[in-house]
Amino acid sequence: MNSTADLDIMTARELTRIVLAKEKLFILDVRNESDFSDWKIEGESIDIINIPYFNLLDGVDEALEQIPEGTQLLVVCAKEGSSKFVAEQIAEAGRTNVHYLEGGMKAWSEHLEPVKIGELHHGGALYQFVRIGKGCLSYMVVSSGEAAVIDTLRMTDVFEQFAKEHGAQIKHTLDTHLHADHISGGRTLAVRTGATYWLPPKDADEVTFDYEKLEEGHDISVGTTTIRIQPIYSPGHTIGSTSFIIDDQYLLTGDILFIESIGRPDLAGKAEDWVEDLRNTLYNRYQVLSPDLIVLPAHFGKVTELGDDGRVMAKLADLYHNNPGLNIKQEDEFRRVITENLPPQPNAYQEIRQTNMGKITPSVEEQRDMEMGPNRCAVHDK
Amino acid sequence: MKTDIVVDTKGLACPMPIVKAKKALNGLEPGQVMEVHSTDKGSVSDFQAWVKQTNHELVKHEEDNGVYKFFVKKV
Numbered sequence: 001m002n003s004t005a006d007l008d009i010m011t012a013r014e015l016t017r018i019v020l021a022k023e024k025l026f027i028l029d030v031r032n033e034s035d036f037s038d039w040k041i042e043g044e045s046i047d048i049i050n051i052p053y054f055n056l057l058d059g060v061d062e063a064l065e066q067i068p069e070g071t072q073l074l075v076v077c078a079k080e081g082s083s084k085f086v087a088e089q090i091a092e093a094g095r096t097n098v099h100y101l102e103g104g105m106k107a108w109s110e111h112l113e114p115v116k117i118g119e120l121h122h123g124g125a126l127y128q129f130v131r132i133g134k135g136c137l138s139y140m141v142v143s144s145g146e147a148a149v150i151d152t153l154r155m156t157d158v159f160e161q162f163a164k165e166h167g168a169q170i171k172h173t174l175d176t177h178l179h180a181d182h183i184s185g186g187r188t189l190a191v192r193t194g195a196t197y198w199l200p201p202k203d204a205d206e207v208t209f210d211y212e213k214l215e216e217g218h219d220i221s222v223g224t225t226t227i228r229i230q231p232i233y234s235p236g237h238t239i240g241s242t243s244f245i246i247d248d249q250y251l252l253t254g255d256i257l258f259i260e261s262i263g264r265p266d267l268a269g270k271a272e273d274w275v276e277d278l279r280n281t282l283y284n285r286y287q288v289l290s291p292d293l294i295v296l297p298a299h300f301g302k303v304t305e306l307g308d309d310g311r312v313m314a315k316l317a318d319l320y321h322n323n324p325g326l327n328i329k330q331e332d333e334f335r336r337v338i339t340e341n342l343p344p345q346p347n348a349y350q351e352i353r354q355t356n357m358g359k360i361t362p363s364v365e366e367q368r369d370m371e372m373g374p375n376r377c378a379v380h381d382k
Numbered sequence: 383m384k385t386d387i388v389v390d391t392k393g394l395a396c397p398m399p400i401v402k403a404k405k406a407l408n409g410l411e412p413g414q415v416m417e418v419h420s421t422d423k424g425s426v427s428d429f430q431a432w433v434k435q436t437n438h439e440l441v442k443h444e445e446d447n448g449v450y451k452f453f454v455k456k457v
Contacts, residue, residue, distance in 0.1 A: 032431035054400045054432040078424050082397040369423065 007091040010074055010099040012111035016132050019043035019303070020113075020310045026071045028063055030056065030086050031078055031105070039373045041076065041108060041133070042303045053082035060089045072097045079104040106368055108133035112158045114140075115311050117296065120247045124223055128296065129158065130310045135300050135375045136182050137312055141246060143223025148172040149195075150244065150252055151298045152185040154367060159189055170195045172220055174229070176254025176298055177241040178203035180267040181346035181375040183367050184356045187211075200233070202240030203268075208358035214242050234285055236278025237263035237377070243286075251293040251316060256281055258297045259305040259314050261378035262325030264342055267349055271339045279334050282326055291317035301378045325379065338379055347373040383441070383453055385417040386410060392421045392449060399425045400432055403454070407438065410456045415441065418452040426450055 018025050022045040029036050030053035040048060051063050063086070067073055073095065077083035080103055087100040101108065111133060117126045124143030131137065131153055139150040140162060147168035149159050152175070163170050170193040173186040177200060187209060190197035198220070201213040219228040232243040237255040241263075244252040255263040262282060265274035293316045300312045307313065320326050328334040346352070348370040354360045355367070362370065389406045391399035399420045407416055418429070426443070429452050433440040441453040 032428050034431065035427065052428070052431060052435075053397050054404070054428065055435070057397065057401055057404060077396065079395065081395045085397050 006096045006098055007087055008099045009102045011102045012107045012133070013113070015041070015074070015101065015108065016111055016113050016310070019046065019132065020306070024071060025074055026067060027074045027076055028067060028086070028090075029076045030082050031076070035078065039105075041105075044303060053077060053086055056086050056089070060086060060093060063090065064093055064095070067095070069095070070097075073099065075100045076108075077101075077104050079106055105133070105372070109371060110155055110368070112138070112153065112155055113310055114158075114162055115309050117250070117294070117311060117313060121249070122247075126246060126250060126296075127162070128311060128313070129153065129162075130306070130312065131182075132306075132310065134182065134371065134373075137296070137298050137300065139252060139296060141222045141229070142166050142168045145169060146171045146223040148174065148220065148222045148229065149186070149189060150174045151176055151179070151254065152189050154183045154185045154188075154371070156185040156189040156192060159185070160193065163193075169193070171222065172196050172198060172229075174198040174214065174220070174244070176200075176243065176252065177238040178207075178268065178353060178356050179255075179298075180238075180349040180353050180356075181299075181377050182371050183352055187358070200231075200238075200240030200242040202235075203238050204240070204357075206357050206359070216242075232285065234281040236265055236274055236281045238268045239274065239277070241281075245289070245293065248290075249294060250296055251286075251289065252296050252298075253286075254298045255377045257286065257295060257319065257323070257326075258299055258301060258378050259295070259312060259319070260323060261301055262323070262338075263377060264379045265338060266342055267345065267377070268353065271342060272335075275335050275338050278338065279331060286316065287320075289316060291315070291320070295319055299375050299377050301375070341379050343376050343378075346376040347371070383417075384415065385453065386414040387416050389416060389418045391425075392419050394420070395422055396424060396428065400428060403429075403432075403452075407436075407454065407456055412456050414456050416454045416456070418454065420450045420452070421448060423450070 027048040029050045036050040075083040075087040083100040091098040113130045127140045129138040141148045147163045147170045173190045199211045214231045216233045230245045234243045403418045439455040443452045
């Protein structure tokens, strides 16, 4: 048996490069139909079909009929085993350029791609970490041998390694709010590096650990230069949601304002209760800020929000023109749009919130399972 | 519940639990019941989708100390 035929492994990093470069790729996703319709790999140049692996146990003819010859093929499943099983049969059937995704959708969900956003006025730089599979974004400010990480994701080793490579010591980890769609790595990273962990006090009523309070007007310095992180209380997605202005250039909006949409107000309470706060933040508090600020959110919802090299960023002034969520004139219309367009809640969001409060301590494997699926933090306005 | 065959797939990852279950099911007569044990959490929704599609009957499924048990009646 020619067991290796023309079969290669593709890593999540290689797949990320393909998505960002808009290279052509045909994906056969062999997970079950409901998992596929819930969450899948997306990209502007990607064609994807779904045939569950249990339909391909006796032969892959059904798949071969639908896979165009001559294109690069990637077979994907939840963890890897089934995609390898199917990909082997496809390669043995004589197809070339056949791959399977190393680690499956779990690895895809965990991959972080660091991109540089820009330089800071007094030296140093701001980096964005794009969790492309799930649509989460973290940030690192690096200046004069010190670093601060904002909305740290669970994969803390990536941040430790990155800081090390840039000769910086992580001094602060900050969360814009208590996350409901993913498990924060902020506390773990702070413990590992001796950094201070900052949270908005209004989101932290029930947390079981010590933290520093993010309060309006309280600056946090990073490095010896005058980089200041100014927290702005900006409730709406959660009651305590806080935005940061870094170096007078960048506005980190957390889950309040995204590039093509706005945050949902219901994951930690009721939409009706917080819709007013959300409107006030978007239509009053952000309005008085400099329109030249570059908005950097904690999520993206669609691949169209990914810019050059995967960066997710836009000028505040442009968002006031283009983002539908910032262009709803009447307050009651806004209330209606927000409360009637809420997507399903993220997978295991209650357990994720409990984990982020320190109330439960799931194993790494359980944390992975809790985080499966898309982030679903935005209100879909179309 | 009376079962006609027990398929142990504990410790096996996808696609093996369903590969083994399918093979065992092929050897059963209509009306007989197969019991499958798996430790693969991901197999729960796959099993449900698979049985539904094959038109056999998933009589019940339960978890017992990290072991998922599926009872499938051949139609």
